[in-house]
Each structure stands twice: as C-alpha cells, then as structure tokens.
Amino acid sequence: MEIKWDASKCCHAGVCVKSLPEVFKIESGEFVIDPANADEQKIKDVVSQCPSGALECAD
Numbered sequence: 001m002e003i004k005w006d007a008s009k010c011c012h013a014g015v016c017v018k019s020l021p022e023v024f025k026i027e028s029g030e031f032v033i034d035p036a037n038a039d040e041q042k043i044k045d046v047v048s049q050c051p052s053g054a055l056e057c058a059d
C-alpha cells in the first residue's frame, strides 16, 4: 500500500506520529512514511483520523 502525504495540508497535529509511530515518523527533520511496518487496516484507521486530510491511501 502506498500512502500519499500533502505537506501543504498537514497541520502538524501529530495524530499519525502518535498513533502509529512505527509507520509515521520524523527522521532527520523529515516526515517519513513506512507502510511496511503495520497492517493495512491499522494504517487506514490512522489515515482516516488525520484532521487536515493530508494523508491519503493509494492502493
């Protein structure tokens, strides 16, 4: 599964990073998404909780 992130929409609420830190992380100041580290349903749940709509699942 591929996850798209729109930096211009992200309001940096941190919901994704707090909910699923093994997938959504900050590395060297860069936002990194590593979808291989959790099952798809968990990722979809977090994507749907993003308050700004910056995250999108693309299968």
Ligand code: SF4
Binding pocket: 005, 009, 010, 011, 012, 013, 014, 015, 016, 017, 049, 050, 051, 052, 053, 054, 055
């Ligand atoms: S949950 Fe959405 S708005 Fe919040 S930091 Fe993650 S991508 Fe940005």
